[in-house]
Amino acid sequence: APASLLPARSAQTSPHPRSGGWQARVMSNVNAISCPKEEILRRLQRETTCSSCCSALRVMIQRPVRELNLLDSFVSHEDETGYVLKEDLSSQSALEDACAKFPLQEWLKNCQPLKRDKRCPMHTNSRHIFNSADLWEDMWAEMSSSQKTCICTVNAEELHDKLWQHCTDKHHLCKDCRNNVMWAFDKLTKKDLPPVGSEAEQEAELASLQAYFDVDKSKEGSICVHAPALPTILYHYEDTLAEESENSSKGRHAPTRQAGLSEMLCVVGRLLLRKVLTSYQSSLEEEQNQQLLLRLLLSHFHE
Ligand SMILES: [Zn+2]
Ligand SMILES: [Zn+2]
Structure with a gap:
């Protein structure tokens, strides 16, 4: 039989793929x-x-x-x-x-x-x-890498507001402690801060930041958390919550910049946890x- 009379499906094995395309187009019309x-x-x-x-x-x-x-x-x-x-x-x-x-x-x-x-x-x-917060590990494990990246890209303005609430209304940190918390945020959003502390301190502080954040990718508008660091940040948040409920009477302090970073990680953790939950629910x-x-x-x- 002439090739043009063969059904479209056999065109896949035909040495002239163009004829298959032509037949398919006619059929679709x-x-x-x-x-x-x-x-x-x-x-x-x-x-x-x-x-x-x-x-x-x-x-x-x-x-x-x-x-x-x-x-x-x-x-x-x-x-x-x-x-x-x-x-x-x-x-x-x-x-x-x-x-x-x-x-x-x-x-x-x-x-x-x-x-x-x-x-x-x-x-x-x-x-x-939000009642399913204790299932975040399973949710996180099921997510695609693009979903994870999206969760880990935190809106800087939102984080700033949450940090400010955390330092003022929520825990009433004194001005020095508050500065230590905001230092980590400023370091992530603005590239040229006047250096504070010794060179060794600065290096250690930068290394701490880099363990959790992609410092180079973070800029004015958004802050990038390393996706593999998310579980660590969420454990830290959960531990801090547990400690807080045990010693609720103790005042909260962040006497060093490292302690400030630890406070910021709590706030970031809370924000990330909400994002994991809502992102999981919306993908379902x-x-x-x-x-x-x-x-x-x-x-x-x-x-
Ligand atoms: Zn203080
Ligand atoms: Zn429905």
Whole structure:
């Protein structure tokens, strides 16, 4: 048989890959199938009673397909007809396989509120995520390196405010101690501070900072914590909290710059802990929402 009559799939082994591309394009014009976004929202409304799932998906369908990695592996692009499925889903059997792999009904169990809740378990939990603080190690272990980097990039202004609260309202440090705490922050955000202390002291202080922070990458707007140092910082924060509850009557001091750094690490630890928890929760939500979106989309072709 002439090569042009072979099915598109065998073109992969063809010595002329261009002909495969041409066939595929023709097929896509003939068989392109799409699902309007309004149809997905209609199904969503019908299938789940969790108001957070509904609002999350309304926001999600506004995002570019490229950002939604699960959807991106099934959808080629979007146009005025809605989400256009990829060419390799244009046959009935391929589509049925995909629907079998991502069934809607199974997944909907995750998205339904339990008993008298208004939201599904996932979205109910997001309001109590700070109660799961003792699970941060497991969460951290599951994270991707880009997620970790994002957590470890701390907004300098936010940290400054938290440090100031820590030194004043929270622990009422005297001016000298406060200066020692703020010294570490200034060292990270401003490159040219007048040197204080002996050369050996300065070297030791810089080495301490560098153990936790990427001093060169940190600048005015953000402060970069070394990702591998995060667990140490969080243990330090937890230890300090435990000590604090034991000797609550003792006044708090930071008599040296090293002690100031230790105080700053507590504040950084608290901030990082919150970021680990919220980032973990939002990645779980992202996963559940993307699954729901894909399954709603596929169900449009299945019924
Ligand atoms: Zn929900
Ligand atoms: Zn003091």
